[in-house]
Amino acid sequence: MDDFLYAERADRVSLCTDHRPYIRIPARGLRGIARVLWTTFSWTTVFLPLIPMAIAVSKFRWSPDCVFWLNLVALLPLFGAFRYSTEVLSAAASPNVGRVWDSTLGAFNLDLAIAFIGIWRGQLIFAKSYIVGKVVASTLWSTGVCFVASGVRSAESSFDETMSHTLGNLLATAMVPFAILSVFxxxxxxxxxxxxxxxxxxxxxxxxxxxxxxxxxxRHKTHTAFFDPELFVDSQDEESSQQRRRPSSDIRDLGGWVTSVTIIGAATLGYVCSTLALRSMHESTSLTEEVVGFCLIPLLGEISEITKLSRFAYRDRVDFALEKAAGLAVQTMLFIGPLLCLFSWSLGQAMTFRLDLLELASLMASIYLFNGILRDGKSNYLEGALCLGLYAIETLALVVRSRK
Structure with a gap:
């Protein structure tokens, strides 16, 4: 498939080089879309046929639970395509522009868009639960899976203590206003x-x-030595043999209009599926805003990324996996959360950082355990099991508490 999509051979007739524009332009467009789908291929791609099915069942007014779950699963391939396409655009830009993109626009994935849609619809409990659930999923689920994956291959893995302590301190600082407002x-x-x-x-x-x-x-200017510079570029030595065979110029070619069309298409379909899912959640008798915001939507975003993180952790690149997981948690608390709060303010809605006791306890326990396992700069599969176990307990407690 790589040879068919990427190799340019003189002895092979290609419609993409045809002199007739009405043949050449559509052929290049279809080839570009095929390249994006093949490059972003993962196990979530098999759910692409569910997208039209999920939209159709909502028009036929099936049960709200069925509409919700179909649209939720249909979002999985859209998450992967949207995230990869934005990474391609970031890689195609200059290093400085790429850093700014990763720090700001890189945070705007489809799960964040769902939270903004929730605020627009007045579902503030859902948006607030999303913030807590995203942090918990990043610090416990993603970190736990990565530590278990690295522990399968080696008894113990090490990572940079300065980087981990910096991220841990940022999370601990960001937790304070949530705690203050909960008792205020x-x-x-x-x-x-x-x-x-x-x-x-x-x-x-x-x-x-x-x-x-x-x-x-x-991170990017004064203390770049604390962070591995390889985290911000493509790791060709870590990619599969298929990815290595793809010409880098052809991969960069995806950063043009084809990638933009992919982003727009994924965002549009994501908006449709998200709106249908949130509407059916409101009509459902078994789903609550807390469960969907805390468990399902954050986990949906993590699942589309966990395959890559676990692969790097298995190859003893725990620094990469940890920086991505903890960095996402820091970004959620210090950037995404404030944006959601200010966005609700602009709409005249009263979203606050005040949590109930269960959400506050879950957030504090997650950050406490996360900082504890990072203290010695080493990881093993037992610490990963602790993270996954705590995540399961917190999720179970919230599901039981939120039963209608």
Whole structure:
């Protein structure tokens, strides 16, 4: 398939080089789409036929649960295609532009778009649960899977302590406003939904964005030695033999209009499936905003990425996997969370960082365990099992608590 899509042979007639534009242009477009689908191929690609099926069942007004689950699974291949296409555009740009992209626009994946849609629809509990669930999934699920994968091959793996401590301290700092706001109403003679909580939440959002800006300056400009520079470029030595056979110029060619069309198409279909899923969630008698926001949507985004992270961890590149997992958690708390809060403010809605006791306990326990296992700069499969076990317990507790 690589030879068919990428190899240019003089002895083979290609419609992409035909002199007739009405044949050449459509042929190049179809070849570009085929390259994107083949390059982003993973086990989630088999769910592509579910996209029209999920849209169709909603038009025939099937049960809300059926509509929700079909649209949720249909989002899996869209997550992968959207994420890979944005990475291609970032790689095609200059290094400085690529860093800015990764720090800002790189955070805008489809799961974040679903959270914005939820706020637009007034489902603030769902958006708040998404923030907590994304952090918990990144620190426990992704880290746990990577540690188990690395422990299969080696008894113990090491990673940079400075990098891990920096990420851990950022997470611990970002957790403080959530804890303060969860107990703040009990310290004043006000109900929990007063303007005081809103002022602290919105003020904390501005502070978070400032800290995130300093973190990006620290990471990309003043202390780049603390982070592995190979994390920000393609690791050709880690790719499969199929990927190595693909000409780099042809892969960069995907960064043009074909990649843009893929991003627009994935975003459009993602918007349709997300809207249908959130609407059916509201109509369902067995699904709640907390379960969907805390468990399903964050895990959906992690599943599309976990294959790559576990592969790098298995090849003793725990630094890469850990930086991606913990970096996503930091990005969620210091960048995505504030954006969601300020976006709700712009719509005149009162989204705050105040959590209930179960969500607060889950967030604190996740960050506490994450910082604990990073303390010695080494990992093993037992620590991965601890992360996965705690994630299972927190998810089970939330599901049981949220049963309708």
């Amino acid at each position: 109403p009990q310290t004043e003679n006000h109900p929990p939904s007063t303007s005081s909580v809103l002022i602290i939440s919105r003020g904390s959002s501005v502070v978070f964005l400032t800290i995130y800006s300093f973190y990006q300056l620290f």
